[in-house]
Amino acid sequence: MEVELRQLTKAFGAKSILRDVSLSAHTGYCVGVLGRNGAGKSTLFNLLTNVLLPTSGEILLDGTAMGETFPVAVKRRIGALINQGHLVEQLTAEEYLQFVARIYELPDATARINSLLGHLLEDYDNVRRKRLSSFSTGMKQKVAVASCLLHRPELLILDEPLNGLDIFSAERILELLGSYRSQCLTFVSSHNLAHIEKIATHLLILDDSEVKYWGSMADFLRGREAYLNNALLQLLHPASTSAQDLTWLTTER
Numbered sequence: 007m008e009v010e011l012r013q014l015t016k017a018f019g020a021k022s023i024l025r026d027v028s029l030s031a032h033t034g035y036c037v038g039v040l041g042r043n044g045a046g047k048s049t050l051f052n053l054l055t056n057v058l059l060p061t062s063g064e065i066l067l068d069g070t071a072m073g074e075t076f077p078v079a080v081k082r083r084i085g086a087l088i089n090q091g092h093l094v095e096q097l098t099a100e101e102y103l104q105f106v107a108r109i110y111e112l113p114d115a116t117a118r119i120n121s122l123l124g125h126l127l128e129d130y131d132n133v134r135r136k137r138l139s140s141f142s143t144g145m146k147q148k149v150a151v152a153s154c155l156l157h158r159p160e161l162l163i164l165d166e167p168l169n170g171l172d173i174f175s176a177e178r179i180l181e182l183l184g185s186y187r188s189q190c191l192t193f194v195s196s197h198n199l200a201h202i203e204k205i206a207t208h209l210l211i212l213d214d215s216e217v218k219y220w221g222s223m224a225d226f227l228r229g230r231e232a233y234l235n236n237a238l239l240q241l242l243h244p245a246s247t248s249a250q251d252l253t254w255l256t257t258e259r
């Protein structure tokens with residue numbers, strides 16, 4: 007799978023969110039999408055999955071421009087978790103993934119489902135009969151991640167997939183994404199730079215509606231601070247905030 011963005015631009019009314027974003031990435035790349043809150047990361051993911059249409063510019067998948075229609079054959083090649091996804095909470099984890107498997111017309115997904123859930127949910131045997139409504143936030147997040155991988159997508163889009171996960175669960179998912187990386191093109195966002203440092207091969211850094219950096223992780227770190235955290239702070243300046251009187255909050259009772 008190859009994704010090419012050509013001068014991709016998105017505005018909401020008069021407000022420009024993304025301006026002239028251009029890049030080309032293919033299978034094997036894991037693109038860490040970074041930027042401060044409101045930088046346009048989710049907007050980019052919504053454009054990549056045709057939930058939003060660009061104001062101008064194009065997205066090409068394997069050389070074919072995405073139009074207003076989004077054929078099922080293309081959807082089947084994509085796995086996406088954006089804005090935490092929406093699970094059908096009356097179902098058990100397995101029932102939900104069987105439902106997802108039917109959408110993707112997977113003939114028999116039981117073995118895949120059991121291995122994914124067994125891998126991601128440590129106490130899967132104890133919770134396999136429970137409805138998702140009784141799952142914790144992190145458990146639901148793991149099921150949502152599993153639902154994106156079930157059909158072995160060629161393009162994987164994950165918006166903050168490790169939100170709400172403890173360090174052990176995050177490691178498991180990072181391992182899983184790491185071993186699947188060569189099979190697909192991944193776009194992943196996270197505010198946890200240690201996670202991005204572990205899995206990303208490339209970085210797309212958005213700021214002020216524009217691309218601040220696009221290229222390999224190694225090139226980004228070369229000549230900058232050794233850690234991504236510090237290197238990013240070097241590149242982006244803190245947003246200026248107006249001085250507010252917060253003594254009402256901070257003085258002793």
Ligand SMILES: Nc1ncnc2c1ncn2[C@@H]1O[C@H](COP(=O)(O)OP(=O)(O)OP(=O)(O)O)[C@@H](O)[C@H]1O
Binds near residue numbers: 044046
């Ligand atoms: N449907 C919409 N209508 C109008 N403005 C929107 C809409 N969706 C997003 N925005 C605006 O676009 C900007 C980018 O939002 P987006 O959710 O893409 O940021 P983000 O980088 O994912 O932020 P975060 O790190 O907080 O998740 C924000 O200013 C947001 O208010």
